Amino acid sequence: MPHFDPQSALRHAQKAAQWAGLRYSRESTQSRAVRNDAPEKNETTREEGVMCEVLIDGHFGYAATADLSDTGLQRAFDQAIATTNATSGHKVHAFSDAHRAAVQGAYESPTQTPLAASSLALITECLLTASKAMAIDAKVVNRSARVMVIQAQIDYYSTNGTHTTQRFDMVDIAVAATAAEGMQSQTRSWNHTGQYGGEVFDASVFAQQGLRVATEALELLAAPNCPSGTMDLILMPDQMMLQIHESIGHPLELDRILGDERNYAGWSFVQPTDFGSLRYGSPLMNVTFDPTKQNAMASYAFDDGGHPARREFLIEDGVLKRGLGSVESQERSGLPGVANFRSASWNRAPIDRMANVNLEPGTSELQDMIASVEDGILMSTNRSWSIDDYRNKFQFGCEHGHLIKNGKLASVVRNPNYRGVTVDFWNRLGAVGKDEATYGTPFCGKGEPSQVIRVGHSSPPCLFRGVEVFGGQS
Numbered sequence: 001m002p003h004f005d006p007q008s009a010l011r012h013a014q015k016a017a018q019w020a021g022l023r024y025s026r027e028s029t030q031s032r033a034v035r036n037d038a039p040e041k042n043e044t045t046r047e048e049g050v051m052c053e054v055l056i057d058g059h060f061g062y063a064a065t066a067d068l069s070d071t072g073l074q075r076a077f078d079q080a081i082a083t084t085n086a087t088s089g090h091k092v093h094a095f096s097d098a099h100r101a102a103v104q105g106a107y108e109s110p111t112q113t114p115l116a117a118s119s120l121a122l123i124t125e126c127l128l129t130a131s132k133a134m135a136i137d138a139k140v141v142n143r144s145a146r147v148m149v150i151q152a153q154i155d156y157y158s159t160n161g162t163h164t165t166q167r168f169d170m171v172d173i174a175v176a177a178t179a180a181e182g183m184q185s186q187t188r189s190w191n192h193t194g195q196y197g198g199e200v201f202d203a204s205v206f207a208q209q210g211l212r213v214a215t216e217a218l219e220l221l222a223a224p225n226c227p228s229g230t231m232d233l234i235l236m237p238d239q240m241m242l243q244i245h246e247s248i249g250h251p252l253e254l255d256r257i258l259g260d261e262r263n264y265a266g267w268s269f270v271q272p273t274d275f276g277s278l279r280y281g282s283p284l285m286n287v288t289f290d291p292t293k294q295n296a297m298a299s300y301a302f303d304d305g306g307h308p309a310r311r312e313f314l315i316e317d318g319v320l321k322r323g324l325g326s327v328e329s330q331e332r333s334g335l336p337g338v339a340n341f342r343s344a345s346w347n348r349a350p351i352d353r354m355a356n357v358n359l360e361p362g363t364s365e366l367q368d369m370i371a372s373v374e375d376g377i378l379m380s381t382n383r384s385w386s387i388d389d390y391r392n393k394f395q396f397g398c399e400h401g402h403l404i405k406n407g408k409l410a411s412v413v414r415n416p417n418y419r420g421v422t423v424d425f426w427n428r429l430g431a432v433g434k435d436e437a438t439y440g441t442p443f444c445g446k447g448e449p450s451q452v453i454r455v456g457h458s459s460p461p462c463l464f465r466g467v468e469v470f471g472g473q474s
Contacts, residue, residue: 002026002050002068006157009052009073014159016081017054019097021158022073023304024050025346032120033146034127037135041146042120049346052076056084058094060328064347093332100158100327103308107166107301110294111197115149115169118198123147129203133210134177139221140214141185142178145206147171148442156306164302170454171196172442175209179217186220186414188213188399189381191238193440194295194456216400219412226401226416226471232376232430233418233467234369237437239398240459242382244357245444247422248280248287249455251391252314253446254325254333255352265446266389269422270320275335278320281426286360287315289324289338296456297440298355305341305350312338314357318427325352344451351447358458362432369431369463371407377469378402378409379416384472395419397472415472428467433460 002024013020026048033041049066050073061084065076127145134143150170157163176189190209192200235243251268255261270278291300291309300309305326314322323329325337329352342353370378384397401416402409420428440456 002155004068004073005070008070009077010157010159012074013052013054013077013081017056019055019100019159020077021053021100021156021162021306022050023053023343023346024155025152027150027152030149031146032123032127033144034124034131035144036142037128037131039124047346050076051343051346051349052080054080054084055095055097056081057088058096059084059088059091060095061087062349066346095328095331097160099331100160100162101306101308102158102160102162103302103306104163105301106164109167109169109195111169111195111199113198115151115171115197118149118201122201123149126201126203126206130175130206130210133207134214136211136214137179137218139179139181139218140177141180143214145175145210147173150442154304156302156304158306162306164306166300166302169195169197170297171200173200175206175213177210177214177217179221181221184221186217187383188217188220191439193442194297194438195299196295220400220414223412223414226377226413226469228470230466231469232373232404233464233469234373234376234378234404234461235464236378236380236461237459238381238439239379239396240359240462241439241457242385242396244287244359244457244459245354245455246385246387247391247394247425248314249324249354249357251422252324253352253354254323254329254335254337257323258329258333261446264448266391269390269392272333272335274320275323276321279318279427280315280320280423281318282429283318284362284429284432285315285318285426286313288313288358288360289340289355290358291339291355293356293358293438293456293458296356296438296458297442297454298456300355303339303341303350304343307339307341309339309355324354326350342453344453348447348449348451351451353446353453354444354455356456356458359432359460359462361434361436361460364431364433366433366435366461369433369461370404370409372431372463373404374406376404377413377416378404379418392422394422416469417472418467418469420467425464425467428464429462430465431463433462436460
């Protein structure tokens with residue numbers, strides 16, 4: 001429970017508002033990092049505040065405050081009321097209190113060991129273990145390991161009886177080795193991100209991953225550059241994460257399709273008339289919005305408008321079915337959406353955001369996919385990306401490439417890249433693996449003012465036929 005009386009503040013707001021909501025947020029983030037066996041960062045940040053929301057004359061308005069006294073909360077609601085009254089004549093749509101859920105419930109991250117029980121000494125030991133494990137050759141010139149430990153609480157109340165409480169434990173781990181010789185350098189990395197507890201701080205795992213990335217960085221340093229040409233492409237789950245994020249997640253956001261983001265984060269090639277008819281990809285393509293997925297970075301029971309979260313198909317058998325839009329965007333567009341009204345902080349109003357957007361597993365074994373390729377390449381781990389404002393034309397670069405010749409893995413190559421156009425690319429999907437992996441990022445940006453939020457993506461390895469591949473610079 002927050003350490004103030006939310007109902008008193010809501011009663012104050014209801015004197016002038018048709019409906020009022022209050023979202024309390026408290027978050028603590030600990031960041032630890034080492035580089036070349038030396039501590040580099042030891043930082044803790046905390047933030048706490050309330051977002052006040054009102055509905056007046058069919059128009060929603062907001063004001064935020066870090067002053068949690070009765071006077072501070074009343075002042076924030078008064079500001080929200082005044083601003084909403086002043087702008088309601090310019091609203092783009094008339095809403096009602098029916099557009100805010102009346103629910104009660106709770107959520108807590110499924111951790112095995114509380115994050116609070118993980119000492120700084122244990123985390124630092126894991127980071128130093130990874131760093132030392134990478135020291136296998138003088139050519140490994142940079143060895144870095146970092147951890148972000150995030151603990152968050154969100155309580156939501158409204159005048160129609162809503163009360164939800166959610167507690168999140170999240171971890172973001174990154175280990176990277178850079179090998180260099182002359183003017184050439186190569187980096188290999190490992191990331192582990194999601195809703196976990198102290199169970200992730202196992203020094204033996206950090207050592208194993210540190211040794212692996214250093215070994216592969218040296219291997220890449222000695223490898224030839226990726227060839228250029230049209231060939232079959234297998235993407236591993238850690239690269240599929242970004243492919244899903246950029247060419248499915250962002251273009252399906254309904255507020256982007258409505259034009260709300262065009263000044264900052266861009267528009268979308270997807271049109272409202274495409275839903276229910278656009279063949280986004282091959283019949284093997286099945287994509288879900290799933291905020292209920294175990295341990296994923298963006299799992300939750302309720303979005304920041306109080307709407308219950310559930311798994312929904314966005315794309316089914318290759319056909320576009322549903323957008324990533326909250327109740328407000330659904331009402332404005334007349335299109336089906338999901339519970340993805342999300343805010344990055346107590347001082348940001350919720351907008352349409354991705355949560356966990358996943359490519360559902362298929363039936364293929366990775367070895368069978370490799371065996372089906374006569375001339376191709378397998379790529380892992382994103383290292384660069386570029387995509388246009390409509391989320392249509394893209395090119396991505398990966399850390400690691402492995403040529404495939406006559407159904408077998410051949411030589412490793414460095415600087416592998418590929419490019420494509422979204423719908424054409426996804427219609428080249430020729431096989432979907434059966435074994436998925438989940439990745440995530442805490443750094444998805446969108447909105448004015450800017451909001452950086454956490455997302456998750458699960459995917460198996462996938463095979464795409466006839467993709468343009470090219471080598472890049474180090």
